[in-house]
Amino acid sequence: xxxxxxxxxxxxxxxxxxxxxxxxxxxxxxxxxxxxxxxxxxxxxxxxxxxxxxxxxxxxxxxxxxxxxxxxxxxxxxxxxxxxxxxxxxxxxxxxxxxxxxxxxxxxxxxxxxxxxxxxxxxxxxxxxxxxxxxxxxxxxxxxxxxxxxxxxxx
Amino acid sequence: xxxxxxxxxxxxxxxxxxxxxxxxxxxxxxxxxxxxxxxxxxxxxxxxxxxxxxxxxxxxxxxxxxxxxxxxxxxxxxxxxxxxxxx
Numbered sequence: 137x138x139x140x141x142x143x144x145x146x147x148x149x150x151x152x153x154x155x156x157x158x159x160x161x162x163x164x165x166x167x168x169x170x171x172x173x174x175x176x177x178x179x180x181x182x183x184x185x186x187x188x189x190x191x192x193x194x195x196x197x198x199x200x201x202x203x204x205x206x207x208x209x210x211x212x213x214x215x216x217x218x219x220x221x222x223x224x225x226x227x228x229x230x231x232x233x234x235x236x237x238x239x240x241x242x243x244x245x246x247x248x249x250x251x252x253x254x255x256x257x258x259x260x261x262x263x264x265x266x267x268x269x270x271x272x273x274x275x276x277x278x279x280x281x282x283x284x285x286x287x288x289x290x291x
Numbered sequence: 292x293x294x295x296x297x298x299x300x301x302x303x304x305x306x307x308x309x310x311x312x313x314x315x316x317x318x319x320x321x322x323x324x325x326x327x328x329x330x331x332x333x334x335x336x337x338x339x340x341x342x343x344x345x346x347x348x349x350x351x352x353x354x355x356x357x358x359x360x361x362x363x364x365x366x367x368x369x370x371x372x373x374x375x376x377x378x
Contacts (some may be wrong), residue, residue, distance in 0.1 A: 160350065168346035176351060180358030188364050273359055280366045 138190050146188040153181035157270070164262030165255035171265025178266065179273035186274075186281050194281060203275045210268025217260050232256035301342060309333045321374065326364045331359040 157178030164170035186194055221229030232240040233256030241253035304363035312335060316328035333356030 146349055148337060169350045170347075173347065173350040176354035176359065180354050180362070183362040195359060276360055277359065277366070280363055284366065284370050 138188065140156040142188045143236055150181050150184050153184065154178060157266075160258070161266035163252065164266075166250040166252065167200060171262040172269050174262070175266040175269025176273060178270040179277070180268070180276070182274045183277045186277055191282075196277075199279060203271045206271035207268050209273070210266075210271065211263045213264035214261055215270070217257050217264065219256070228257075229255045231256070232260070258288055298342075305335055305339045305342065309339070322368050323365070326361055326368065329364070330357045332359045333360070 142252070155175050157176075157180075159176030160167070160169040160177055161171060164174065187196070189197070191247075201216050221227055221231055221232055225231065233254070234240060235256070236240050239259040240256050241251065241255060243254045305346045309332060312328050312332040316325050317333060319325040319328060333352060336350040337357065340346075355362055
């Protein structure tokens with residue numbers, strides 16, 4: 137599990153997988169995929185970092201990562217963005233679209249390739265859902281590794 | 292070769308690949324090989340979703356089915372024997 141081949145492959149592949157997951161999350165309102173898919177891809181990159189290394193390296197690497205606060209922030213942020221629509225409108229009303237805020241640019245009419253600075257609340261919700269999904273899936277794999285896998289280091 | 296024939300041939304190839312990888316996942320005696328065969332099954336299934344114009348489901352299948360499930364199966368096999376015990 138911790139041979140040199142796997143370590144070198146992980147060192148090359150993991151940044152690419154993480155960048156692709158972040159791309160899917162951030163472009164969730166333009167391209168296929170959204171918060172859940174991007175979070176799953178991001179978590180599979182982190183799972184590669186977990187599976188391909190030794191026990192103490194994983195412990196040192198994931199000691200400072202706040203997975204539980206990230207998951208709580210994801211759920212509460214999603215609910216907060218939904219409650220933001222209650223400012224004179226209804227629940228889940230997209231109040232940021234066309235307002236000039238970040239992700240709130242004016243959406244052009246007609247056929248266009250899609251612009252990142254549009255979408256309003258949708259982009260924020262994709263980011264929060266992606267945060268929650270990646271924290272949850274990564275913590276599942278991390279607990280599998282740390283609680284059950286500390287005994288045997290050799291295959 | 293028009294588009295219809297290409298689509299038909301691709302469907303047949305994907306079906307055969309799914310069948311072969313599923314049978315391999317059942318028949319392998321080494322459990323790590325069986326898990327890798329299941330990952331290949333999941334990857335071919337995500338290709339099928341992409342051909343059927345559901346790229347959303349294809350990304351979810353490739354991320355969850357081919358990566359995370361494989362990692363969890365490997366971590367579970369690491370704590371037990373990696374050879375199938377019969378009887």
